[in-house]
Amino acid sequence: MDSQRNSRNKAAVLGSPIAHSLSPVLHRAAYEELGLDDWSYDRFEIDEAHLPGFLAGLDERWAGLSLTMPLKRAVIPFLDQVSPTARAVEAVNTVVFTEDGRAVGDNTDIPGLLAALAERGVRQVESAAVLGAGATAASAVAALARICTGEVTAYVRSPVRAAEMQRLGERLGVPLRTAPWSTAAESFGAPLVIATTPAGTTDPLAAEVPERPGTLFDVLYEPWPTPLAAAWLATGAPLLGGLDLLVHQAALQVEQMTGRVPAPLAAMRAAGERALAGGRGVTG
Structure with a gap:
């Protein structure tokens, strides 16, 4: 570990709601595996109004x-530096405090998503579909900007969301079209489908899955598996x-905060699986 991290050994996840966040389980498992006995990782219920204080x-x-909703955008004005990755989607889920006192923001959801796909052998696709238009959908599009060689289709519920996604695609240089949610089952013809919607939203689509679909990345993890x-x-x-x-984005956070590379993915995943088996953890 470098000297910068010797005197810095506290971390936490902030958000609202936060009581059931799985992040403490994952980060603490990493600290234990890395022998960082003096490190702590907690959770704090913090909304936008209480963030500055x-x-x-x-x-x-x-x-x-670590930051979850509703703080990913709200934190940006308080940072000294924001990575291009986080700027691209206007969302910061990671803040690292440097030795000279600067607060640096990053987004590990995007590289985490890419790392998870690469782990399963998905490193490039000719086209892709995104179900939803929220913050996670934005991260999905940003990730697809790096691995999708063709068109991305986003299935959304409203013209407002469609316009937001189209602007995002333009900003990221992604050929993106939008389609109404009523046609979402058409997405299953894509080689990669990323489902980013809340629990229950895609349940009616389960009956529409074809015999030979491509790859599905469903970002929900409790309850699991979803019907889809x-x-x-x-x-x-x-x-x-x-x-x-969750494991891959948390691993990147551990590496940035502790300076220890690589993070112990297997130990973190095992801890997450045990926690979910016990009914713990509903948010990142």
Whole structure:
């Protein structure tokens, strides 16, 4: 470990709601595996109104923060530097405090998603579909900007969301078209489908899964499998779940905050699986 991290050994996840976040389980498992006995990782219920005061109260012992909703955009004005990755989607899920006192924001959801796909052998696709238009959908499009050689189709519920996704595609240089949610089953013809919608939203689509679909990345992880994921699994086609994304983005956070590379992915995944088996964890 470098000297910068010797005096910085505190980290936490912030958000609202936060009580069931799985992040402490994953980060603490990493610390244990890495032998970082003096490191701590906690969770704090913090909304936009209380974020400035919380940040102002942090001392030199803090190494970093993980951020979930509704803070990913709200934190940006308080940072000294924001990575191009985070700027691209206007969302920061990671803050690292440097030795000279700067707060640096990054987004590990995007490289985490790419790492999870690469782990399953998906490194390039000719086209892709995204179900949804929220923050995770934006990260999915940003990831696809790096591995999709053709068109991305986003299936959305409203003209407002469609316009937002089209602007995102233009900003990222992605050939993106939008389609109404009522036609979402058409997405299953794509070689890669990324489902980013809340629990229950894609359940009616489970009956529409074809015999030979491509790869599905369903970012939910509790309950798991979702009906859509179960239908996909029954075909024998490649399937990734929310825990894959959560573990990979958390591993990148651990590396940035502790300076230890690589993070212990296997130990983190095992801890996450145990926690979910016990009914813990509903948010990142």
